[in-house]
Amino acid sequence: MKLKDLAVKLECTLEAADAAAGELEIIGLQGMEHAREGQITFLANMKYAPKLKETRASAVIAAQAVPGLPTLLSPNPYLDFARALDLYYQPPRPKPGIHPSAAIAETAVIGEGASVGAFVSVGEHVVIGRNAVLHPHVVIYEGAVIGDDFTAHSHSSVREFCRVGNRVILQNGAVIGGDGFGFAKRGDNTHKKIAQSGVTVIEDDVEIQCLTTVDRATMGETRVKRGAKIDSLVQIGHACVVGEDNIICSQTGLAGSTILERNVLLAGQVGLSGHLTVHEGAIVYAQSGVGHDVPANTRISGSPAFDASEWLRAIMAFKKLPEMLKTMRELKKKLGDAE
Numbered sequence: 001m002k003l004k005d006l007a008v009k010l011e012c013t014l015e016a017a018d019a020a021a022g023e024l025e026i027i028g029l030q031g032m033e034h035a036r037e038g039q040i041t042f043l044a045n046m047k048y049a050p051k052l053k054e055t056r057a058s059a060v061i062a063a064q065a066v067p068g069l070p071t072l073l074s075p076n077p078y079l080d081f082a083r084a085l086d087l088y089y090q091p092p093r094p095k096p097g098i099h100p101s102a103a104i105a106e107t108a109v110i111g112e113g114a115s116v117g118a119f120v121s122v123g124e125h126v127v128i129g130r131n132a133v134l135h136p137h138v139v140i141y142e143g144a145v146i147g148d149d150f151t152a153h154s155h156s157s158v159r160e161f162c163r164v165g166n167r168v169i170l171q172n173g174a175v176i177g178g179d180g181f182g183f184a185k186r187g188d189n190t191h192k193k194i195a196q197s198g199v200t201v202i203e204d205d206v207e208i209q210c211l212t213t214v215d216r217a218t219m220g221e222t223r224v225k226r227g228a229k230i231d232s233l234v235q236i237g238h239a240c241v242v243g244e245d246n247i248i249c250s251q252t253g254l255a256g257s258t259i260l261e262r263n264v265l266l267a268g269q270v271g272l273s274g275h276l277t278v279h280e281g282a283i284v285y286a287q288s289g290v291g292h293d294v295p296a297n298t299r300i301s302g303s304p305a306f307d308a309s310e311w312l313r314a315i316m317a318f319k320k321l322p323e324m325l326k327t328m329r330e331l332k333k334k335l336g337d338a339e
Contacts, residue, residue, distance in 0.1 A: 033051065163199065282299070
C-alpha cells in the first residue's frame with residue numbers, strides 16, 4: 001500500500017519534505033528499533049523521539065512532523081498504529097463448518113457461519129450466535145447462552161448456564177464460570193463445599209486472555225461488563241463486578257464480591273481483599289494490596305495501598321531508614337551523656 005493511501009485510510013495528514021513521499025510503498029509495520037526500509041513505525045511518547053534518528057523505517061506515525069522522515073500526523077499515534085496493523089495483518093480464520101470429531105448435543109443451537117474445530121464439546125441446550133469460532137478442544141457446558149461473533153481459543157471453557165455477549169474473545173485456557181472458592185467449616189475442622197449455584201455473565205466486547213478464571217457466584221452472578229479487557233493469569237472471584245472498559249493486568253486477584261466501577265485500571269499483581277469498591281477512574285499500581293474502598297479518579301500504590309504520591313515519598317524515605325536510625329541513636333546517646 002502506498003503511503004498516501006495509508007494516510008487516507010487512517011484519516012491522517014501526510015507531512016513530508018519530498019512531494020514524492022506519498023508514492024512510497026509500505027509493506028508492513030514495526031517498532032522503531034526493528035523497522036526496515038518499506039515499513040512504517042510510530043512515536044506515541046516523545047521521550048522515545050531520539051530513537052527515530054537510528055530507525056530504518058520509511059515513515060512514522062506521530063503527533064508532530066519528524067524532520068527527515070515522512071510523517072502521518074495523528075492525534076493518537078498508538079491508536080492509528082493499531083488501526084494500520086489491522087490493514088496488514090488478519091489472524092487466520094477457520095472455514096465455516098463442524099469438524100467430524102466435534103461432539104455437539106442434539107439440543108444445542110449454533111448460528112450460521114460458525115466454525116467448530118476438532119474435539120470441541122457443546123452441551124445440551126447451548127445457544128451460540130452467528131459467526132462463532134470454536135477452536136479445537138473448546139468446551140461449552142450445558143445451558144450456556146453465547147452471542148454473535150464469539151471466538152474461543154483452544155482449551156477455553158464456558159461452564160453451565162453462563163451467559164456471554166457479542167464479540168467476546170476467550171484466549172487459550174480461559175475458564176468462564178468455574179466454581180467459586182466457597183467452603184463451610186464443620187465442627188471437626190473438615191470443610192463442606194458450598195454449591196456455587198449462581199452464574200457468570202460476560203457482556204459485549206470483552207476479551208479475556210490466557211489461563212484467566214472468572215468464577216461463578218455462590219448465588220446471583222459474577223459479571224464482567226462491556227468492553228473490559230482482562231489479561232492472562234487473572235483470578236476474578238465469585239460475585240465480583242468488573243466495570244465497563246476496565247483494564248486488569250496479569251497476575252491480579254479479586255477476592256469475592258469486589259466491585260470495580262467504570263474505567264478502572266489494575267496493574268500487574270494487584271490483590272483486592274474482597275467486599276470493597278474501586279470507584280470510577282481509579283488507578284491501582286503494580287503489586288498493590290487493597291483492603292479498602294478506593295475513591296474515584298485516585299491513584300494508589302503499595303501494600304497496604306495508599307495515595308501513590310505519598311507512597312513515592314514514603315518509599316524514598318524507607319531507603320534512608322538505616323541512616324535515620326543511626327542518627328537517632330547517636331542523638332539519644334548525646335542527650336543521655338548530656339544528662
